Amino acid sequence: MTSVSGADAVILVGGKGTRLRPLTLSAPKPMLPTAGVPFLSHMLSRIRAAGITHVVLGTSYRAEVFERYFGDGSALGLDIEYVVESEPLDTGGAIRNVADHLRADDAVIFNGDILSGADLAALVAAHRTSRADVTLHLQRVDDPSRFGSVPTADDGRVTAFLEKTPNPPTDQINAGCYVFRRSVIEEIPAGRRVSVERETFPGLLERGRHVHGFVDDSYWLDVGTPEAFVRGSADLVTGIAPSAALPGPAGQRLVLDGAVVAGDAEVTGGSTVGAGARVASGARVRGSVLFDGAEVAEGAVVEHSVLGAGARVGKDAVLRGVVLGDRAVVGAGCELLDGARVWPEIELPDSAIRFSSDA
Incomplete structure (x- = not known):
């Protein structure tokens, strides 16, 4: 994987992780021990391996736990900042909430409960080559009916954001990772709940803006349920899921x-x-x-x-x-x-x- 230059990373870790209770009664979901270290450690290792060093964590539930564990990020070769939501803002609002802490023209946004093997450098390169306003990581899955689907045109432009349907027109789904131009983040309404899936992305399409799709079929898993959490941890231990943070050899x-x-x-x-x-x-x-x-x-x-x-x-x-x-x-x-x-x-x-x- 080649290196990313001139981009920030934003990880959204404000959720309460209700699907993983009772485990999340004592710790936020991204801090649950996963293959020997907090789940977030695996995400940070991917970000660092891609060459991104400035990371902003958008926190809310048990916000103090993150800073207590990771500090300023220097031990990981990162520069980590923390931004706390005083009230839930949904994904779009959470992205807008960190805008003042961004330094680069591009920001790679991560949902904090996704385990992925996508090539981040290739994702950012596709965003810049296409001159997109926003680029979405789109994952091909065997059963897209369980998700909303995101069709794209031959040139990679996203054409629609569709709700769950028994017969989706494509196997491409929103994989919970995006590259935003910072100027587009600043256009998101501040101080209120905003859904990227229902408001931000459809609004950009309606205004004729360029929303691009980066499609691949690398490893991908939403670890938000107990079944998926167990599977994700096992995949990390066995080496099926990539991570440089595993505290021991794969096996x-x-x-x-x-x-x-x-x-x-x-x-x-x-x-x-x-x-x-x-x-x-x-x-x-x-x-x-x-x-x-x-x-x-x-x-x-x-x-x-x-x-x-x-x-x-x-x-x-x-x-x-x-x-x-x-x-x-x-x-x-x-x-x-x-x-x-x-x-x-x-x-x-x-x-x-x-x-x-x-x-």
Whole structure:
């Protein structure tokens, strides 16, 4: 990937991450441990690798957590600034809210919950070559009916922004990454909610402005749900998703410092075992994320699940597709399946069986 020069990066990280509760009760979604580091670390590594060094974070929920962890960004070779929304402004309003902190003529805007392998330098080059007002990263997906679709003309110009439909005319969707001319950002109304999908982008088309589409089919995943979060973390660990921030070699598992995994335990499928976490004899952990201090007892099975900090899974318990909040306890012999979520501090008694439920 060639280097980007003369561009800022803006990452929008103000959302509350309600789809990922109870994990996001204690931390913003972009700060959740993902393949051993906060999810945002993987995004920042891509930005730095592309040669962009000035980054503005648009924050709101638990804003102080970001600055406490990343500081001024110098440890990462970045210059990070923070802009806090006092009230929700939606994507367009959040972009406008950071305008006074931009330094370059072009700004690459990222939604803070997208894991992507798109070539950022090629994206910016396409924007500049086409002399576009805004360029959208458009991702080809197998099932575009789950998203709004974005058709383009032969020259790459975006022609429409379409809502979800059973039979979309294209497999191209808005991938949550944009390049804006700074002058276009300054045209967005300030101090109120603005949707880029429903107001900014359609408005530009109506006024005859050049909205360009950069289309590719690289790795892409919205990690906003527990299922996708687990998959994204596993893809990072196994090397399917690109990142320079992985704190260890890619492989079937990532075991952080201070974690203990019994010799006969199976930890596979891109699982992460956080610092101080323990996986006991005979346990099987597959495609899962264990936050710091989590424990899996003897003979337990944990598949495609997330265990919050200090959560405990009892002997011979079975968890498949489950989220445990911080310090939640699942008793011995329990069976939790299909999207069950256990809130922080909750203790389930031995042999409780629950399906697709919250506790």
